[in-house]
Structure formats: structure tokens, C-alpha cells
Amino acid sequence: MTFSIVTVVGARPQFIKAAALSAAFTKSDRSTERLLHTGQHFDDKMSSIFFDQLGIEPPRWNLAMGGGNHGAMTGRMLEGIEKILLENTPDMVLVFGDTNSTLAGALAAAKLRIPVAHIEAGLRSFNFYQPEEINRVLTDRVSELLFCPTQLSADYLQRENIRGKVEVVGDIMHDSVLLARKINAKLSTPLDDLELQSKGYALMTLHRAENVDEPVRLAAMIDYIRSQAAGQPVIFPVHPRTRQRLAEFKISLDGFRCIEPVGYLDMIALLEHASELYTDSGGLQKEALFCETRCVTLRDETEWPETIETGWNRLWTATHHEPLSREPVFGDGTTAHKIVASVETYLDTRSGLL
Template sequence: MMIKILTVIGARPQFIKASAVSRAIQNVEGIEEVIIHTGQHFDDKMSQIFFDELSIPVPKYNLDIHGLKHGSMTGRMLEGIEEIILQEKPNYLLVYGDTNSTLAGALAASKLHIKVIHIEAGLRSFNMNMPEEINRILTDRVSSLLFCPTETAMKNLQNEGYDHLDLKTFNVGDVMYDTTLYFSQLVNWGSPILERYKNQPFVLCTLHRAENTDNLDRLRNIIKGLNEISKSVNILVPLHPRTRNIIKELNIEINFEIIEPVGYLDMLGLIQNSRLVMTDSGGLQKEAFFLEKYCLTMRDETEWVELVNNGYNFLIGANEELMLKMFNEVFDKKLTDGKPLYGDGQAAEKIVTLIQEYAS
């Protein structure tokens, strides 16, 4: 039996995860994958470079939907994906993570009685003010195969009664761990950005989450703290275009170094060369851990609770005083005793095997 999977991706973290799973699909017979790119991340530095570097199959469809409010974006994606489902007639629709693209794909498929596969299921921040939390909860509920990255994620689903629903849940490990292991061996250390910063200490920082960028007090506090830290060490910030525009519109003074977004391989290199990672990203918290770096997370909660519980990641919110305190505690310290929290690096292969098993 040939299995047809329609995969929906749209944002940088999904491109990274898809590289592992698509590679695993290509290594087996009996599965055809058709990719839809919603266009949620459309800038070449946020999108095309990842397809080029990670050898992701070229999407058959590109919906080119971006820059809209949540409702408009999700609605237009849902409409576009629905038309493609009717045309392609897949056995499964596969989604990753917690973006608007994720929710739109899951809703479109479930309403057409196509089984949904959710990779990175079961994650919870327990903050319903985050659009990502709404997306991941709703996506889990309409999915048939839920692939969890951690035991915590499995327990979240059990606590919500998923053991009593007509679906299957599995702890397969984290596909981002697969990807980090694979691509960290392929970093081009001679690239211009890595050459430029190879001999100087720096903190790597990203800042893009709406709870920080759309809240003026939080944004000012975070930037004030970063400005203070930058007096003692260079802070390198590959800045999301949306965040850059907000800072410019508000005329907030910046004393640290802003650079253009970088590709995945350069980002892995920057993490490895950094002395500390600071972020409000979900994925970068894990990549820092995988590459043995401590992380200060500029959020009030995280779905990656095992990193906090084991002392590898520290939640500092938008608290300038706490930011400076934790920076002084962990800057330039090596994380060498990391526990195997995210599987064995074979999550993608396990996912593909299980899809074949439950499709037969």
C-alpha cells in the first residue's frame, strides 16, 4: 500500500524539523510526501536558505500567506490547504509544532476526515495568552497520531484524558535533536559570519516572541538589560525583521550588535562559538542544550520544563535585575553533564516506522 502524506510547513522551526522527517521518508519505500509551504516565513533569510541548506524537498505548493492578523492568516491558510487536500487526496496530513500553519492544516484535514499526524505533540506552557498554546492544544485534539518529544509531553496528554480518546500517542524523542546531531557536523566554519566572530567572546541572543515584542514595558526592560550586559561582552542578535521594525518605530536605543537573520548551519556554528545563549525562542532553548550551552530564556514559562528542572535553562522573563544576576552566574560556564532528555537522535526514523505500521 502506497501511503500519501501531505506535509504542511511555514516557519523556520518547521523547516528544521521537516529536514529530518523528510530525509527518513526518502529512505523508505511505500510513502509519498507532498509538501505545502504556507509562506508564513517568506523572507529568503527566514525561508529559502533553510530549504537550500537542509535539502528539504521543494514544496509542490506555496500559498504565500504572511503578514496578516492571526484570524486572517489562519483562515486563508485553512482555505488554501483544504483545496489542496481535495486535489491530492492524501492518507494523512502531517504538521509540526504550534504555528498558525499547524492549526490551519490540522483543521482543514480533520474537517475532511483526513487523519492528522502531529509531530511535537503534548507540549504545554499553560499560558493561554500565547497563540502558540492555543494552536498546539487544538491541533493535538484533532490529531490521530501524536508524536511527543519528551516524557513530560506524554504526561500532559495523559492528564488531559488522551488515554481515553481514539488516537495513538508515542514518545519518540525530539526530531530537532536528530537534526542538530546531523547538521552540526556539516557547519562551514569558513563562512563569513563564523569567520568574523570566531576569535571573540559573545552572547548569542534572539528576540521575536509576540509576548515580548508587543508589550512595550517587557521589550524596553529586555533591551535595557541587554544594553547593560553589552558593556562587558558583545551581544550578537540575529534579529527577526518584525522585531527590527518594532524597535525602529519605537525609537528604542540599542547598544548591542544586530545582524541579519542567518541560515541554520551558521546558527549552529554561532551557538557552538557562543559563551551563553539568551532567547525567547522555543527551539533555540533546546539547540543550546544539545550543543552544551547554558540558556537564559526571556519568558515567564517554557514548554521545555525538563531543561529548567535540571538546571540547564533559566527563566528570566523580562526582569532586568534577574537577567543580570543569572548572566553573572552562568556566563562562560560549560554545560558538560547534560542528561539524555530528548531521545537517542533517531526520532524521525521511529516516526516513519510507526506511520507505516498504523497505516497498514
């Protein structure tokens, strides 16, 4: 028996994770996986080259449903995903992380009694003012398989009496970073174009609304990074929203080297060779750890406390990093294969084959 899997994605970071998972599915003759793109985030860097470099097929379906408020966006996605699931009747739906696409995919499948597998389950910031926290919690509630990146995330689910099967499989982003570094070894990197020396510059990203829409907070962060960099060049791929706010608030970027946003492979190359990272991105905190680059998170909390406990990360409000540890708290880079094996075992059992 061959199982049909639909993986729902909505933004470029989820495609990065899907690349590692799809590569594992292609090595199995038990399952056929297809990607459904909700179109939550439009990204003009997702050209055919993007898919070719990562070695994945473009999405089978693209709903192009980005834009609008959270409720309207999620509602449109729910309707569109449900239609595709009714027409194709997959054996399982996979979702990643905490976006509106994640929640819409999980709800659509659960209401049709199609089992849901949530990759990156159990993450908690305990800040319900974050839309992502709501998406995480609700998705976990309706999932049959919950794939946790760490034991801590599994412990959170146990405390919440989650009914689905919880497994600690490691972090799929580790698989993705290993894949990116392998690809980058065969390609030219932005260090040559920017005339940078390895470990001779800092890297920063800043894009969250709670940071860039508040002029006092944004100015304080820029001043903080400038002082922390201590004369090093600071490479700053500037998000369009951030660029607009910096100009609107008349905040100086003296000492920063501003460049256009870069693709995933170039970002991993820049991150691997940076002396330090300053970011408000959730994903980059872990990617910095995987690249063994210390990080300062420009937020007041993090959903990745393990990065702080191991000394690779600290909040910008802290004065120092904890002592470094290389304990593999996020797994060994074989998460995708563990997920595929678990999905197929679950579906075998559900089909009465075990």
C-alpha cells in the same frame, strides 16, 4: 503498498524540522512524502540554496496565504489545504508544532477523515492568551498519532484523556541540529566573518510582541542582558520588528553588536560557539541544549521546563541555573526514523495489512 504523505509547513523553522523527517522518508520504499507550504511566513532566505544545503525538495504546493489576523489567515489556509487534500487524497497528513498552519492542516485533514499525525504533541505553557497554546491543544484533540518529544508532554496528554495514540519519540529538533552541525562542518561559518572566538561572545535574539511592543519591558531586557554579559561582545541578529521598536522607543544598544538576521545554519554555528544565549524564542531554548550552550529565556514561562530542570536554561526572572545534567530528555537524535516507522505501522494496520 506505497503510502502517500502530505506534510504541512508554514514557516522556516518547520522546514528545518521537515528536512530531518524528509531525509528519513527518502530511506523508506513504503511512503512518498510531499511538502505543502501555506506561506504563513514569507522568508526571503528560503532560496534554492536553503533547500540544497538541507537536502530537501522544495514544496510541492505553495499557497502563499500569509498575512492578516489569526482568524482570516487560518480560514484561508483551511480552504486552500482542503482543496489540495481533496485533489490528492493522501493516506496521512503530518503537522509540526503550534502555528496557524499547524491548526489549519490538522482541521482540514480531520474533517475529510484523513488521519493526522502531530509532531511535537503535548507541549503546554498553560497560557491561553498565547495563540500558539490554542493551536497546540486543538491540534492534539483531532490527531490520531501524537508524537511527543518528552515523557512530560505525554503525561500532559494522558491527563487530558486524548483519544489518539501517544508515543514518546524524542525531539525532531535534535535531529535537525545534528544535521545542521554535520553540514556546517563542511562550510565556512559566521565566526570567521565576524572575527569571533569560540566561547568569547554572548548571543541574543528578541522578537516576541509581548517583549518588543512594550517600551518599559524592552528597555529592561536590554539593560538586563547588558549587565549579564559583563563586558563580553553580545551578537544580536536583529529582527526587523525589533529594530523598528528599538528605534521608536529610543533604546540604546551600546555594547551590542547588531547584525542582520541570519539563516538556520549560521545561527546554529553562532549558538554552538556562544558562551551563553539570551532569547525569547521557543526553539532556540532547546537548540542551545543540543549545542551544550547555556540559555536565559526572556519570558515569564516556558513550554520547555525540561531545559530548566536539566540546568541548560533559566527564566530571566530567576537568579541562577539548576545544576547541569546531560540526561537525554529529548531523545538521541533518531526521532525522524521512529516517526516514519510508526506512521507506516499505523497505515499498515489501517489498511488491513497487519
